Amino acid sequence: MLSYFLFTLLLIGIIIALPYIFPNVNLFISKFWVVFGFIAGITFIAYIVAYLGIKRNPEVGVMAMMASIAVKMLFSMAFVLIYVLKTPVSSLLFVLDFFSLYFLFSGFEIYALLCNLRHSIKK
Structure with a gap:
């Protein structure tokens, strides 16, 4: 879990730095932190x-991994649908x-x- 929180903090730092690196470019939607919070939260739940x-x-852990990824994808699709219907967005x-x-959170x-599965199988 510590690595998850470090990864999330690293992403937050990069996101905060990007507007300073590219000041004349609109990189984020208006409610970007809502999207970030949702994806970070659903990924944390799926990871646990x-x-x-x-x-x-x-x-059985492999099946739990696949199920958590599928549920994360379904909730994400529902979130996108609700967000796009409720918020005018580019x-x-x-x-x-x-x-x-x-993809960043899913890759992590x-x-x-x-890595955890490999350590569990070696025991």
């Missing part, structure tokens, strides 16, 4: 569920912001879970 599944039984900017966060989640 998969981590607990791996710790209980490594053979479509290209929203797509870039949302999917860059989604899969990497961390595979």
Whole structure:
């Protein structure tokens, strides 16, 4: 969990620094932190569920990983639908912001879970 929070803080630092690096470019949608909070929260929940599944039984842990990723994807699609219907947004900017966060958090989640799975199988 510590590595998750460090990764999240690193992303926050990069996000805060980007407008200073590119001052004349609009990089983020108006409610970017809502999207960031949702993706960070749903990834944390999915990570905990998969981590607990791996710790209980490594053979079943793979199924817990796949289930958590599928549930995360479904909730993310529902979030996108609700967000786009409720908030007027630039479509290209929203797509870039949302999917860059989604893939960064998903990549970290899969990497961390595979490392935990490898350690569980070796025991």
